[in-house]
Amino acid sequence: MGLLMLFFGLFFMGGWAAAVAALVHAVLALVRIWPRDWVRRRGHPAVRLMAPTPAYLRLDVALAVLAFLIDLWLVSVxxxxxxxxxxxEDWMGYPGMTDPSGQGYQAGVVSALHTTAWWTFGIAVLCRCxxxxxxxxxVLPLAAWWIGSFDTYYT
Incomplete structure (x- = not known):
């Protein structure tokens, strides 16, 4: 078994704990910045909208770490x-053909990762994160491309 497969297997099993810890950190960051200003008070309106306050920037970093950990967990799954x-793939070993209904699995995973990427990107842009x-x-489109490049038993 390759070292990379071991990494993804371990992250699949324990990555949810890291994602939960990052979620708690993001919620705490949101609670800390709640009474503060979310938009700058001085400058051109476009700059005030585009440039977040330092407190909001800390929330954005916490959400980015959370999103990265959840993305990594989805790819691991x-x-x-x-x-x-x-x-x-060679680095996965030879598991043998055990799932004859898996013909659409790779395409479904690639589609799900692309869909998740664009929905979460849109929400983040609307929230100015x-x-x-x-x-x-x-992360997600590159992971979808990578998973889409795998050889399967059915192609």
Missing amino acids: AIVFGSDGIFT WITAGVQVC
Whole structure:
């Protein structure tokens, strides 16, 4: 078993704990900035809208870390479930063909990752969380491309 597969397997099993810890941190950051200003008071209206206050920037960083951990967990779930007889990558070992209904699994995972990326990107942009939007636009589409490049038993 490859070292990369071991990483994804371990993150699949324990990544939810890291994501929950990041969620708690993001909620605490939101509670801390709640009474503070969310928009700058001086400058051009476009600059005030685009440039967040320092407190809001800390919330954005906390949300970006949370989004990254959840994205990594989603990719780990897809790889761990796909390694059970669907993907035939060398670093996964040879699991054997165990799931004959897995023909649409790879396409479904790629579609789900793209859909998740664009929905979360849109929500982050609407909430002016620019760092989180950047993370969502970079991590999930690249992971979808990577998973889409795997050889399967059915292609």
